[in-house]
Amino acid sequence: MEHLDAELLSLMALGEPLGTDADADHLANCPQCSETLRGLQHAVHIATLDPTGIELEKPGSQNWTAIHQTLGLSPNLATDPLTRRTDWPPESSGTPPTSPAAEETPPRHGEEPEAAPTPLRPGAKNRHARPGLWMTAAAAGIVLGTAAGWTAAGVLGHPGSPAPASTQSVPAAIVLAQTSLTPLPAHTGSGDAQVKQLPDGTRQLTIRLSNDHISGFRGVWVGSADLSKMVSLGVLANDSGVFTIPAGIDLAQYPIVDISDQPYNGNPAHSADSIARGTLNPKT
DSSP states (O other), rough: OOOOHHHHHHHHHOOOOOOOOOHHHHHHHHHHHHHHHHHHHHHHHHHTTTTTTTOOOOOOOHHHHHHHHHHTTGGOSSSGGGGOOOOOSSSTTTSSSOOOSSOOOOOTOOOOOOOOOOOOOOOOOOOOOOOHHHHHHHHHHHHSHHHHHSSSSTSSOTTSSSOOOOOOOOOOOOEEEEEEEEEEEEEEOOEEEEEEEESSSSSEEEEEEOOOOSSSSEEEEEEOOSSSSSEEEEOOOSSSSEEETTTTOOOOTEEEEEEEEEESOOOOOSOEEEEEEEEEEOOO
């Protein structure tokens, strides 16, 4: 069973009404393509998320210290931009305070009076914002490699001190069964197959098979002991590949791993020309 093209899945994640009825049927019955599409749709959702109304958490000053050192900025930029405060405009008034030096003085004889600068009045939402600070924050996000690093407090830790390592262990995959793949007559490709169960319960078949001179493409199958029933798992495009085993497949009833030479004729059935084959042995 050949999986859907990655470009097609990307366009579908963007909401494009593409694909044939056969593609829709494949997507409904293929866990691997469905999971890939869900991941792409999640990425599109995050990328197009409207930040309006989202309150970001203010990071600690140690983040800016690390950014300042990494970029090699000048000492006069050492102060955390987000800790700098400005007293203009004050909360009670939208008019900037004046100083004696800023008071209007009569022009000297023969001189044209200078035009008074137009004060920039930020809106209510951006009353405390300054463009320079946001530009700095954007640069910081690029250096950290992710916008989340700028919004999470204490991510970088104190300068010179390593970040604390996680002590939580990640469950490892369990090997359920394995077999050697022996070449059949007229073929030379050989290798091995292994079934693993991931922590979430998903079973994956890992295939390693040496190259063989064939006229078509290599299909991956699991079948019954008498080969009367075969289930396609996908196409082995390289010397190795990983394939998801559908939840409804009982490997006790489908213990045979078969790699076939499939012609480019559009027929999804097994070609009856097997390259290599093996019987899964449960891991004890």
